[in-house]
Amino acid sequence: MGLRVDIDEETLQDVINIETGLLYPLDGFMGEADFRSVADCYTMADGQVFPIPVTLDVPKEVYRSAGKGDTVDLWSGGECVAQFRAESKFIMAEADIEKIFGTLEEAHPGVWKEKNRSPYRIGGKTKLRKRELLEDALKPEDTKRIFAEKGWKTVAGFQTRNPIHKAHEHIQRLALDICDGLFINPITGWKKKGDFTQEAVMAAYEKMAGEFYPQERVYMAGLKTQMRYAGPREAVFHAVIRRNLGCTHFLIGRDHAGVGGYYGAYDAHALAEKLTGEHELGIKLLLTREPYYCNKCKQIVTDRTCRHYETERVEISGTIIREYLKAGHIPNEIMMRREIFSAVLKCSNIFIE
Numbered sequence: 001m002g003l004r005v006d007i008d009e010e011t012l013q014d015v016i017n018i019e020t021g022l023l024y025p026l027d028g029f030m031g032e033a034d035f036r037s038v039a040d041c042y043t044m045a046d047g048q049v050f051p052i053p054v055t056l057d058v059p060k061e062v063y064r065s066a067g068k069g070d071t072v073d074l075w076s077g078g079e080c081v082a083q084f085r086a087e088s089k090f091i092m093a094e095a096d097i098e099k100i101f102g103t104l105e106e107a108h109p110g111v112w113k114e115k116n117r118s119p120y121r122i123g124g125k126t127k128l129r130k131r132e133l134l135e136d137a138l139k140p141e142d143t144k145r146i147f148a149e150k151g152w153k154t155v156a157g158f159q160t161r162n163p164i165h166k167a168h169e170h171i172q173r174l175a176l177d178i179c180d181g182l183f184i185n186p187i188t189g190w191k192k193k194g195d196f197t198q199e200a201v202m203a204a205y206e207k208m209a210g211e212f213y214p215q216e217r218v219y220m221a222g223l224k225t226q227m228r229y230a231g232p233r234e235a236v237f238h239a240v241i242r243r244n245l246g247c248t249h250f251l252i253g254r255d256h257a258g259v260g261g262y263y264g265a266y267d268a269h270a271l272a273e274k275l276t277g278e279h280e281l282g283i284k285l286l287l288t289r290e291p292y293y294c295n296k297c298k299q300i301v302t303d304r305t306c307r308h309y310e311t312e313r314v315e316i317s318g319t320i321i322r323e324y325l326k327a328g329h330i331p332n333e334i335m336m337r338r339e340i341f342s343a344v345l346k347c348s349n350i351f352i353e
Contacts, residue, residue, distance in 0.1 A: 002070075002071060002072070002073055003062055003065060003066055003070060003071070003072040003073065004062075004072070004073045004075055004080075005056070005058050005059070005062055005072055005073070005074055005075065006075045006076070007056075007074050007075065007076050007081075008076075009076075009190070010189065010190050010226045011056065011057075011074075012074075012076045012081060012082075012133075013189055013224055013225060013226070014029070014054055014225075015074065015081070015082045015126050015128055016128065016133055016134065016137050016224075017137070017224075017225060018054075018126055019126070019127075019128040019134065019137075020134065020137050020138070020139045020140065020141075021139070021140050021141075021244060022137075022138065022139070022140060022225075022241060022244055022245065023054060023241070023244070024140075024244050025044060025046075025048050025050065026050070026054060027125050027126070028084055028085075028087075028123065028124050028125035028126040029054060029055055029056035029084065029121075029122070029123050029124060029126060030053055030054055030055050030121075030123050031087050031088035031090075031123025031124065032088045032089070032090035032123065033045040033088070034050075034123070035053050035055060035090060035092075035096075035121070035123070036090075038050055038051060038052070038053050039053065039096055039099045039100060040099070042233065042236070042271070042275055043279065047279070048279075049236065049240065049275055049279045049281055050237070050240060051232075051233040051234075051236045051237050051240075051271075051275075052100070052228060052230060052233055052234060052237040053100065055092065055121045055123065056084070056121060056122055056123070056124075057092075057117040057118040057119070057120060057121055058072075058118060058120050058121070058122050059118060059120070060118070060120055062120075062122070063089060063118075063120035063121075063122065066086045066089065066122055067086065068086060068087060068088070069085060069086065069087075070085070070086045071083055071084070071085055071086075072084055072085075072086055072122065072124070074126075079130065080129060081128065081129055081130040081133065082126055082127060082128045082129055082130070083126070083127050083129060084122075084124040084125060084126040084127065085124045085125055086122050086123075086124045087123050087124040087125070088122070088123050088124075089120070089121065089122050089123075090121050090123075091119050091120060091121070092114075092117075092119045092121055093119065094115075097111060097114050097115065100114075100230060100233065101114070101229075101230055101231075101262070102231070102262060102263065103262055105262075107260065108229065108259065108260065108262055109192035109227075109229050109259060110227075110228045110229040110230055110259075113226075113228075137224070138221055138222070138223055138224065138245070140244050140245050140246060143183070143219075143221070143245040143246050144245070144246035146219060147181065147183075147219070147246050150180075150181060150216065150219070151180070152179075152180040152181035153180055153248075154178070154179040154180045154181070154248045154249060155179055155180065155181045155182075155183050155246060155247045155248050155249065156175035156176075156178065156179040156181070156182050156183065156247065156248075156249040156250070156251060156286065157183045157185055157238075157239075157242030157245065157247035157249065157250045157251070158171070158172055158175065158182060158183065158184050158185060158251050159185060159186075159187070159223075159238045159242070159250075159251070159256070159257075160184070160185075160186045160187070160201065161186065161187045161191055161195055161196065161201065161227060161318070162195075162196055162201065162318030162321065162322075163196055163200055163201050163203070163204030163205070163318075163321070163336075163340060163343075163344050164204050164205055164208050164336075164340060165316055165317075165318065165321050165331070165335055165336045165340075166291070166293070166300055166316055166333075166334060166335055166336060166337070167290070167291040167292065167300065167316040167317065167335075168291075169208070169300075169337075170291040170300040171251055171253060171288050171291060172184070172213075172251075174286075174288065175249070175251055175286065176213075176214075176217060176218075178249065178286070179248070179249055180217070181217050181218065181219060182213070182217060182218045182219070183219050183220075183221075183242070183245070183247055184205055184209070184218065184219070184220040185220070185221060185222070185223045185242065185245070186198075186201045186202065186205065186220075186222055186223065187222075187223055187225065187226075187227055188201075188202075188222035188223060188224050189223070189224045189225045189226040189227070190226035190227065191226075191227045191352055192227070192229070192259070192352070193352055193353065194322070194351055194352060195227075195351070195352050196318070196322070196344075196350065196351060196352070197347065197349045197350060197351065197352055198222065199347045199348065199349060199350075200344045200347045200349070200350045200351075202220075202222065203343045203344060203346065203347050204340045204343055204344050205220055206220070206343070207339055207340055207343040208337075208340060211339060212337075223241070225241075227257070228257070229257060229258070229259040229262075230257060231255070231256070231257055231258045231259075231262060231263035231267060231268060232256075232257075232263060232267045232268040232270070232271035232272075233271070234256070234257035235252045235256035235257050235268035235271070235272060236268075236271060236272055236275055236281075238250070238252075238256070238257065239252065239272070239281065239283055239285060240281070240283075242283065243281065243282045243283035247283060248283060248284060249283065249284045249285075249286050250283050250284070250285055250286065251286045251288055252268050252269060252272055252285055252286070252287050252288070253288045253289075253290070254266065254288075254289065254290040255267075255268070256268040265290065266287075269287045272285050272287060273287070288302075289302035289303055289304055290302060290303070291316065292309070292313045292314060292315055292316055293313075293314040293316060293334040293335070294306045294308050294312045294313060294314070295308075295312040295313075295314060296308045296311075296312040297312070300316075300334075314334060314335075316334070316335045320335065321335060321336055322351070325341075325344070325345075325350060325351075326351070
């Protein structure tokens with residue numbers, strides 16, 4: 001009898017995203033050499049930028065039994081959905097988790113999730129057996145074709161896990177001024193408790209794209225992958241994914257993919273500049289400052305266009321919008337359009353429980 005591993009939804013999605021090429025240059029789960037290089041240097045062992053480890057955790061008995069070259073069946077929903085050939089084994093220690101997230105506090109959702117996985121990891125090339133799982137997957141071949149059909153030579157990718165508010169609108173309009181098209185690509189995979197649901201995020205953007213943006217210059221599709229909340233590392237990881245999908249530019253804003261104050265406001269900018277200075281990433285990064293409403297200037301600005309950051313700033317963020325909605329209050333229109341708020345409010349579930 002062969003080796004078998006039962007995988008969760010997030011691991012299955014990793015397999016799908018590897019198969020489609022969305023996680024290029026990965027052709028399977030990382031072995032030890034790639035994992036160590038990613039943790040220490042933000043690159044694969046061959047030097048290609050890839051700052052987030054994508055690994056397969058297995059039970060201890062499978063880890064002990066698997067030898068190099070052995071085939072392991074991956075099961076989900078009562079059937080074998082994929083296979084991979086074991087190439088190397090390693091143990092993910094707490095020191096590795098701290099390198100990736102910058103903390104070991106379990107209040108950090110990425111740390112908590114990683115600590116609840118098995119530390120035993122096996123790397124190897126994957127092969128999806130259940131091909132119908134690719135039917136609804138986001139595929140680089142499709143997005144590249146769509147961008148070409150629209151005649152877009154330059155495309156700005158925008159990552160989000162929140163319904164659109166005025167600060168994000170400000171950034172997206174900047175991108176539309178720079179590029180031929182805007183690709184709005186919200187995360188639709190696993191997110192932490194209290195985040196907005198996929199339904200709420202997509203409803204907001206469908207309203208925005210349908211009523212306010214030029215129809216021929218915006219395209220939207222969900223990205224099914226889990227949030228890691230790994231801050232700077234995940235910001236560059238998101239850029240790599242959008243490069244694979246055909247974007248020429250990617251927006252990295254304030255505290256991109258951050259959570260709970262674990263990362264500095266512009267740590268993601270610093271890592272992005274470091275890595276693009278050392279490597280060819282294949283996509284231009286648009287590093288944007290925090291947009292806010294200025295009571296003096298009476299508009300959305302940034303600290304580079306306004307002198308009143310310390311005295312007249314009204315912060316706009318997904319966290320603040322969540323608090324308004326949880327309290328049953330309509331956010332002030334300087335933060336969110338009423339049409340967007342109404343679209344979110346109509347959703348059956350607004351927050352992840």
